[in-house]
Amino acid sequence: AQSVTQLGSHVSVSEGALVLLRCNYSSSVPPYLFWYVQYPNQGLQLLLKYTSAATLVKGINGFEAEFKKSETSFHLTKPSAHMSDAAEYFCAVSDRFGNEKLTFGTGTRLTIIP
Amino acid sequence: ETGVTQSPTHLIKTRGQQVTLRCSSQSGHNTVSWYQQALGQGPQFIFQYYREEENGRGNFPPRFSGLQFPNYSSELNVNALELDDSALYLCASSFSGNQPQHFGDGTRLSIL
Numbered sequence: 001a002q003s004v005t006q007l008g009s010h011v012s013v014s015e016g017a018l019v020l021l022r023c024n025y026s027s028s029v030p031p032y033l034f035w036y037v038q039y040p041n042q043g044l045q046l047l048l049k050y051t052s053a054a055t056l057v058k059g060i061n062g063f064e065a066e067f068k069k070s071e072t073s074f075h076l077t078k079p080s081a082h083m084s085d086a087a088e089y090f091c092a093v094s095d096r097f098g099n100e101k102l103t104f105g106t107g108t109r110l111t112i113i114p
Numbered sequence: 115e116t117g118v119t120q121s122p123t124h125l126i127k128t129r130g131q132q133v134t135l136r137c138s139s140q141s142g143h144n145t146v147s148w149y150q151q152a153l154g155q156g157p158q159f160i161f162q163y164y165r166e167e168e169n170g171r172g173n174f175p176p177r178f179s180g181l182q183f184p185n186y187s188s189e190l191n192v193n194a195l196e197l198d199d200s201a202l203y204l205c206a207s208s209f210s211g212n213q214p215q216h217f218g219d220g221t222r223l224s225i226l
Binding site: 046090106 | 120149158204206215216
């Protein structure tokens with residue numbers, strides 16, 4: 001069975017500060033990992049995906065994540081937070097390239113302080 | 115390129131009723147997955163359809179059923195609605211083998 005754990009259900013950062021959202025995974029097979037963002041009253045938008053190529057993955061809106069097998073982590077970062085980054089962020093894992101079921105974490109709500 | 119569209123956007127039902135939710139997949143996509151997102155939770159996988167056949171199911175009872183049509187659009191049917199079925203229902207489509215899932219904006223179902 002696969003699972004992800006998102007540490008911190010709420011994270012607040014000041015505008016312009018570093019954003020760090022934590023995700024640890026558990027998988028018995030090589031995982032495929034994803035970060036999705038959800039704005040209020042909307043569906044999920046893919047930020048980035050790890051598919052066993054480069055361990056540092058760059059996504060949209062200036063976000064990136066690094067796959068660390070030794071730490072079973074896939075943390076999401078952005079060097080400088082913008083007000084428009086305020087949203088709910090979900091880490092997800094699958095055991096094939098996105099077409100098997102996605103198992104999501106419980107989400108992290110990111111608040112940006114002006 | 116048309117994205118994933120879901121209808122209706124909101125729905126209110128009472129316990130014991132039946133509901134059908136609809137999803138049009140993104141152009142070129144042949145796989146549709148359905149997820150249930152309860153308030154304050156991450157989405158939970160319900161089932162997936164590939165070329166009109168069920169291709170995996172999560173831990174949901176049989177009163178949750180689905181269909182996929184030849185044009186790859188899909189329906190989610192829920193019978194004997196319960197209060198706990200209140201949630202945002204998300205549809206996601208993909209092209210098997212090489213693409214991640216793309217999500218619609220969901221249908222918010224409220225059970226009274």
